[in-house]
Amino acid sequence: MTSPKYPKVVGYDLVQQIGGGGFSRVFRAVNVAEHRVAACKVITLTAETTDKERKTVEKEMRIHAALKHDNILEFLNAVVVELKHRAHYVPGIYMLLELAAGGDLFDKIAPDWRIFYFNQLIAGMDYIHKEGVCHRDLKPENLLLDVAGTLKISDFGLSSVFKLKDTGRTRTLTERCGSLPYVAPELNSDQPYEAEPIDVWGVGVILYTLLAGNTPWDEPTQHSPEFMRYLSGEIFQELPWSRFSGEALSLVQGLLTIDPRERFTLEDAFQHPWCSRPSQLAKQGSASLAEALTQSLRSSGDLELASPDFSQRNPSKDDEDEIMLSAAHSTQFTQTLMLFSQTQSGTRYTPHLTRFYAGIPPDQLFPLVGEDLSALGVTCREAPPGEGGALRLRIGGQDARKEVFRGWVQLESFEYRGAQGAFCVMQKDSGNPISWRQLWRALIQSPHVGAHVLRKAGGA
Structure with missing residues (x-):
């Protein structure tokens, strides 16, 4: 018997979780036939879900769907999978939204x-x-x-x-x-x-x-x-x-x-x-805008840390989903901001700036990440391996303003100078993005992890 899966939402397949946690998750969704990309917010329905909770979500959808403006994330559509279909699909309210690719x-x-x-x-x-x-x-x-x-x-x-x-x-x-x-x-x-x-x-x-x-x-x-x-x-x-x-x-x-x-x-x-x-x-044009937007990141070295050029080659276009992402978001702005991860499982778009490469393999870096994050007051819990056997930590805590944050740390392999290195992505589910970047900076400067972070293209 197969486990329940996520349904196709008005032509869109949910391909990758990009945020959320608990009773709400956000996925990147692709429409292969129409070459489109969107975001899908999934609010899980369980036997404990109350009528009041459902009405709150329905109100959110009514309000959001009625708002049409250049500076408001567009509400595209929604479907509901009821509990009676749980043998085949994950029950929930599926909200299809514009993907904020930037x-x-x-x-x-x-x-x-x-x-x-x-x-x-x-x-x-x-x-x-x-x-x-x-x-x-x-x-x-x-x-x-x-x-x-x-x-x-x-x-x-x-x-x-x-x-x-x-x-x-x-x-x-x-x-x-x-x-x-x-x-x-x-x-x-x-x-x-x-x-x-x-x-x-x-x-x-x-x-x-x-x-x-x-x-x-x-x-x-x-x-x-x-x-x-x-x-x-x-x-x-x-x-x-x-x-x-x-x-x-x-x-x-x-x-x-x-x-x-x-x-x-x-x-x-x-x-x-x-x-x-x-x-x-x-x-200015979109390319100039993106250059200006990322200037401080280049000056601080953050952009080079997040996306060093090890090979001097363009990202691979072998993956169909990656081609669709590029085709659907082929503006000069996103071409400048797009970050591609180079790992053993291939090259793909990874939009998080909270990422770095290290000169030791994932199994050696993994305990160091947990140790240094714990020393920073972050709660860490080892999670089941991700896609391709990636090592994962579930992390959470409170930032300096007492706001709760939750997310993931994932380690994958990549080849570095003929040996195995580690690619680390910190993915936020909830919390202040400013605090999340401060945590990333604290980790790459921490005693054990910091010694192995590759800090410039092709070097340590």
Whole structure:
């Protein structure tokens, strides 16, 4: 008897898990006949799944499907596999979405792109609010890039309708939700709250994160020393606040005004001098945009660590799925950003920048990775081997802002100077992409693993 498999979703086959965990997984899906690639979010259905949980997902799909904008990840279709079919297929709700082939915005952001992408964020959020929807979960992992390098707002699982478009009638909201570093302070009360200012606050935290590389506090309460210093004004004499330009600081403070009645609106942000300065990047072609986006990664050496050129050869095109990926995403932007892994099982597209090569084989590197990650406070659990016998660790923990992260570390073989080396990929399921890259950097600089990382093309 064969085990249940994932169904074909409106012509798309689920070929590789690229994110998620627990009751929700995200797969890369390919439509062979139409030469198309998409993402498929699978929410598992079990006998314990309640009607309330199903209605929450249905609401997410209704809201997301109705939103059509350049800066919103497109909802394509959905199918449901009920429990009665579990003998043949994995029961679940299958949401087919646009594939954000450019990956996490915060995985690749360079300083010169802050205004360019912040304006796209405001444009997308302005549209969402005009459609009567409040997102309520703005954070770095929900901001992605498409094949052309355009920002895409994703994940409407916590969104809510607060305004009827035909009458303009609005309502306050009561549900407490969101991630603590990004939620507005009025959610600390048990009183109903206005919808739009909640998202404006989230936009403000995102802007600070674009400028500083981290969130401003753990949570907007008296339990956070940083937030209390923000209230008193002391924090403006400290780094990184003290190095913000006057215009940038003015905008951040306007968006992060405590009283929601006095807080900036999105229109205020649109008209602010920091946002109204013309961006030269917007006038460049996609190849130039991608070069500019990755400049800081090349300067820091991160791009060379993630994708050293060992052979001076172009990536193999033998794999049909790889050909489809390239054909479906043949923009100059993604050609520049595409990262191909060179392993014993072949050359293929691996979009994660959190990766490195080592000069010792996987079975020798594997215990060192576990030891150094554990020393960094990360929980590690050995997992069954992956495709091609790849060694895998399931990892998780909390970052410096107390946000939970989960993911995988996978080690594969590749040939290095006539001997066996190891290719290591750290794949995030959940958590802040900034924290994930910080963990990657800590690992490649750790005592045992760091000694074996190949730090330049063709050398150690």
